[in-house]
Amino acid sequence: MSSFQLYSLWSLSLFSLISPALSAECRPRAISVPFKSHTLATKSEVRGLLWQIGGPNPQNITLMPSAWYNETYLWGSLGYCPAAMSAVMCSTYRGGLYDRSNSQTETDGPNMIAHTFDDTVANWTRDDVRLSDNTSMPQYEFAMRTNSVNSYVHKGEVGLAKTSTFIQALAKDDKTSSNSYSFFWGNEVSNEPRDGSLTVGGYNQALIADGPNVTVSFTDEVKCKEGIIVNITSLAMQGKDVWEGLPDLRVCVIAATSNIMSIPGHYWDPIQAAMGVELTATRNGTASSHFYNTTLVKPESAKYTGDMSLSINSVSTITIPNSQLLFDERYIATTGLIQTRSEAKQIPIVRIAAGDGMMPRIGGMFFSSAVLVVNHDKKEFTIAPAATKPAAAKIMAIDTANACIGEVKVAASSANPNDPKQSGTSNGGSNPGSSDVPSNGSGNASNPPGSSVSSSTSLSKGAVAGTVVGVLGGLAAIVGAAFLLYRRRRANAQPSELAAFRDNQDMPAEKYAYHASEMYVESESDKSLRHEMDGTGRPHEIAGTAGGHGGHMERV
Structure with missing residues (x-):
């Protein structure tokens, strides 16, 4: 174990032990909502975070978590889907289409307002929003896209960046007690699906x-607006480091994309050799819409039975099981349903074209085997290996104001989130999706994820309380020693541990997605399928006409 990891364990464990004793009160609050497949009005099931918008009959919209945006962006009734898609296919592709004309609670109508901190212009409106745990956000402001942006994140997105209006709205309504969140994708592609979750406030x-x-601390870098950067220092398949001899791969974490990772071709080649797979002929072995541009291989070549293990910053190992690495291709059928076909096997890895300029990335499906914890208050994030078996939730809420962490009880997801009768409104009372009462009734903090202690060495809650009292006499010395260790470690930190090095800030902004012509030779039959722009993930849109059909500009 590295000295950096020891510092992380010691400092976070110390924090969890002493923080309740130092605070006048501890009122941790958080909400947790599922990230899973939800049923849309078209009866198709789409994975994401469920928002029920409007009334009296709320419209189901599924959203992806965005670490870059501060606002919420979704798709209106026009959809702006590829021309070959039917209306029901478009609804699935976009994660649901919000029709303001079908809502009696929408108030402002579409307004063209520039929200400069997201570097985009869109149609903005307000409507009542309810999350799947019945948390209500009356008259929440959100944006409807005015044109197609990119194919990698083709659903709506809820912004979770440092000035997130979503997180601020929850905090203002006393539902959360910190500017933090955590995300787990779950599993949607194996025979044993597993729900993911977004926990806000802990x-x-x-x-x-x-x-x-x-x-790791956030990194301010033009090529990764999310600021979440780590190094992949090795990649093992069946016990062999197939990236041996290659430089560490510096990656931007973008959990909104539906893939495990996006990597340059010379990093893909040894993976392909280890798996022994052969690309399909169509689109040079890439998917067209669902799990966009991930790799498709011939089923007769898909014989690999091992897992894939990635080392992050030479500290933590994340293992992607075979069932989530190689599976039957997923696609959107003409009925709008997401179906599978055995004519091709899918590997959720994107191969970056040579000369593209895209920074390598870790995508959302990586977090089927890992958990992302973001703490904007401390300007840092954590990536931890995920437990392989489901267990009862244990929500730990961070109370930044009182410097404490405590376990809270949160409401379960609605049994039938599509039932308009379950739609709730804010009444000023307790929020069913959050709690300010620690489940143990004491307000004592428990070990945050950085401690990672096993059950054989962790202290019981009673022992934690006793330790808090016992350590007060030597508190100053302990804190002083921890601080000196912190400064010493920071002074000698390696770039892979703290992401201290930066790219040239004068470099042009990267492309979020690369054009299809850079990836494959397009056949005549394929051309009808591709009206959506691959675009950039840093859209610089110009408002369209009143009908929303105007063009847009994008930085390249």
């Missing part, structure tokens, strides 16, 4: 496996 400790994890 994290689900039951999702985090024992073992080392990585905590």
